[in-house]
Amino acid sequence: MQRVTIAQVAERAGVSTATVSRVLSRRGQVSAAVERKVRRAADDLGYQVNVIARALRNSRTDTVGMVVPSITNPFFTSLVESVEHALGKEGKELFLCDARSDPRIEARRLASLAARNVDGIIVSPSHGVDSRPAVQQTAERLPLVQLDRFVDDTTTDWVGVDDVAAMRQVMDHLHDGGARSAAFIGSLMTHSSTEQRFAGFRRRAEELNIEVKPDQVLLGDYSVEWGEAAVARLIAEGGLPDALVCADDLIALGATRACRAHGFAVPRQVQVTGYDDIEFSRLAEPALTTVHQPRDRIAAEAVRLLAAASLAKDAERGPHAHISLVPTLVVRDSTRAAQAPPDRI
Amino acid sequence: MQRVTIAQVAERAGVSTATVSRVLSRRGQVSAAVERKVRRAADDLGYQVNVIARALRNSRTDTVGMVVPSITNPFFTSLVESVEHALGKEGKELFLCDARSDPRIEARRLASLAARNVDGIIVSPSHGVDSRPAVQQTAERLPLVQLDRFVDDTTTDWVGVDDVAAMRQVMDHLHDGGARSAAFIGSLMTHSSTEQRFAGFRRRAEELNIEVKPDQVLLGDYSVEWGEAAVARLIAEGGLPDALVCADDLIALGATRACRAHGFAVPRQVQVTGYDDIEFSRLAEPALTTVHQPRDRIAAEAVRLLAAASLAKDAERGPHAHISLVPTLVVRDSTRAAQAPPDRI
DNA sequence: AACTCGACTGTAATCGATTGCATTGAGGTG
DNA sequence: CACCTCAATGCAATCGATTACAGTCGAGTT
Known part of the structure; x- marks a missing residue:
């Protein structure tokens, strides 16, 4: 060969x-x-x-590593696709790793990417706390950008969306649709995405006077199964509120399905919202109202930051950038159209 | 660094x-x-x-390259996941590339993987004809296994499922449910998967005396949109047959959606089947009857073949293996339960 | 005592591409 | 004609790990 x-x-x-x-x-x-x-x-x-020989000599590989919590989550898949396209324009290639939502595997992947002399790493950490050591340590060795999720007390670059702003839009929309009580179904608070989204949810709920019972904040993982299980639990423990706010589309898909299975009409009796706008949210019955993340933009920013960091070398690592983009609400059929608006003079 | x-x-x-x-x-x-x-x-x-230095010296990288037509297709995603797990057990890593269904990009990816001294390549070719030169050429340089799809006249190893056997099960099931006419919605015949599945479909349809009008074989691509468009065309051009046999789940999902949008009840008026058993086929309304591919098994066989080929070196490349596994039919709600069976003495 | 054997360890070549430095030679200048 | 400049090119070191080969040394043999 x-x-x-x-x-x-x-x-x-x-x-x-x-x-x-x-x-x-x-x-x-x-x-x-x-x-x-x-x-x-x-x-x-x-x-x-022979790229290997060249890489050894130049210590540049024109390859970027990316680590995501789960390659089967459609949101990450399309994010990966966006990143690949963005890198392609710079003549770089992508080395993709799946952390299987396990910080230990994640740490191994990060180390392995570093050993392979990738020019930079894009990572969406699996865990807000446990992922930290590996991420931090890797960031000290080479350019690293966190995407979407991030670890606590991080000092690396980060690109994602403004979850709080997004949740404000979601809550306003649900409120317009008549919701006066709501439950939140997310993954664990140790995922920055759930944490941020919950914070935005809670704040706006208070402002709008939407009731949130303490036992109606359910935390599990980002999966359809958890969405189904959470709704089953809500029903068993006293019934559903006016709205189910889910931390991602998979959960929302499961939740919607469970509602219907238990005889609750969506959106007539319960409104449901997701987050991410994966392709299947459009296909669900009813089509899911969700938050669209500007994936191409996110990917482009991440690639740009990485390129900038590579140039700066170890020398003067400037202050780190936290770029948050504003996502847009996509209204479909799992929420109610605005009611007749309250009187406004 | x-x-x-x-x-x-x-x-x-x-x-x-x-x-x-x-x-x-x-x-x-x-x-x-x-x-x-x-x-x-x-x-x-x-x-x-430093993995790079080691690789240069050993000309082994403990890395396997994989090229798929589209990373956003859930079937390939889960196949990738299975391959990653299978490789993990051997201490090897996966370098994943997306060909964007374009044989030219695919060729570039293959060349790039070869230049990176990967130990072997797993590829699901984008096109039955146009992908051939690159695949063949790459296979001459290093161990290569085709997965799921394959190129014409190939002489490399291949692992996939027996599409003909699968289609036999599908058609028998539809027939049991009372279908006496059927349409086929696939991608282009230049995709071996569509070609094989169509062959199985056509043969069993004849044997069962299920009518297939020539203009009810529609070929587009593997996407939800195409499924929707195909059904719209069928309706516009004279109505739907008893069953819609789709070459993959994405198409089937789109087809189902379009049927319902046009007021046709699934499965009462039209039965619909998919292929692949992606996660969302379970969640559709109605849940999709489809063919489950044994992904872990496929991945394991592919990895095994690759390992064997690496050992054999260029020396005596033995005859190439074509391993086809038998998939299983997963009956859900988009098809009808068996009618009262015809008299059998 | 001389010799063999094997366990350990070091020296230096090697993988393939890149690049600093040296060399060559053509053309230009005074 | 001696001397200088600069483009074109070659030589050889280099990146970091591996490994063939050789050397050392102590124990066991004869």
Whole structure:
């Protein structure tokens, strides 16, 4: 495998390896005649650089590593896709790892990426606390950007959305639809996303005077199954509130399904909202009202930050950027259209 | 970045780099005392092997490359997950690439993986014909296994399911539910999956005397949108048959949705089947009857073949294996339960 | 006592591409 | 004509880990 080396090209072209390298990486001066000879030889032999050797010499791999909690979560999948496209434009490639929501596996992946000399790492940490040591340590060695989720007390770059602003929109919309009580179904508070979204939820609920019973804040994980289980529990323990605010679409999909299974009409009797706007939220019955994250924008910012950090080198790592983009509410059929608005003079 | 090298560990431990290497890679004999010193020094310094350097020397990277047509297709996502787990057991990592269903991008990815000295490649080709040159060429350089889809006239290993057997089950089930006519909605015939599934569909339809109008075989792509569009076209051009057999779940999800949108009850008026058993097929309304692919098994076989091929080296590449596993029909609510069976003496 | 054997350890070559430095030679200048 | 400049090119070191080969040393043999 990988038989043709620069030395063989050099021999065939009758020049030194240095010259071949100069031609192929367009660095340094080479006469037109020699350049033609070299290119010809390279083509004839089907030469291809050995990225490994180049990486060893340059300590640059033109590869970025990405670690996500779960590759089967459609939100992360499409985020990955966006990142890949953004990187493609810079001629970089993506090395993708799945942490299976386990901080230990995550730590191993991060170490492995670092050992592979990736130029930078994009990570959405699995856990707000337990992921911290590995993330912090990795960030000390190479450029690192956190995406969507982040670890506590972090000092790295971060790109995501303004969850609080998003929840404000969600709550206002539910309120317009007549909701006067609501439950929150999320994953654990150790996920920054759930934590932030819950904070936004709680604050706006208070402002709008929407009732939130303490035992109607249910925390599990980001999965359809948990959405179903949470609703079953709510029903068993005293019934559903006017609205179910879910921390992501998977949960909301499960919740909606469970509501219907138990004979509650959505959105007539219970309104349900999700978060992320994954493709299937559109297909559910009823189609899910949710928060759309500007994935391409998020990805582009992350790639930009990474590039900037690579240039700055270890030298003067400037202050770290926290970029939060404003997401938009996508109203579909799992919530009610605005009621006749209250009198306004 | 990556500051600590084996030389520094050697110096600190007062031995040669060779000894350090021997300790750390557990090869060769080293006295217990020296081993302890070396490990201590390595720990103190936080040494981590430079995988790049090792790869250059060994021309082994313990990394496998995988190329899929689309990372946002849930079927491929879960296949990727299965492959990752299977590789993890062998201490190998996965380098994932998205070909965006474009054979040219696919070719570039394959070349890039080869240049990175991956130990092997798992690919699900985007196109039955156009993907062929790149796949073939790559297979000549290193171990390669095709998964699920394959290119024409291929001489590489392949692992997938027996589409014909699966379609037989599907058609029998639809027939039991009373279907006497059916349409087929797939992607292009240049995708081996659609081609095989269609072949199985057509053969069993004939045997069961299920009518298939020539203009009711619709080919587009693997997407929800295409499923919706195809049904719209069927309705516009003369109405729906008794059953819609879709080449994958995304299409089936779209088809179901379109049926309902146009006022056709599923499964009462039209039965719909999918293929792949992605997670959301369970959540659709009605839950989708589909074909479950044994993903873990497929992944495990692929990894096994790759390992075997690596051992055989270029020497005597034995004959290539085509492993087809038998999938199982998952009956849910988008098809009808069996009618009273016809008299059987 | 001389020799063999094997366990340990070190020296240096190697993987393939890149690049600082040296060299060559053509063209220009006084 | 001696001397200088600069583009073009080659030589050889380098990135970091691995490993063939060789050397050392103590124990066991004869």
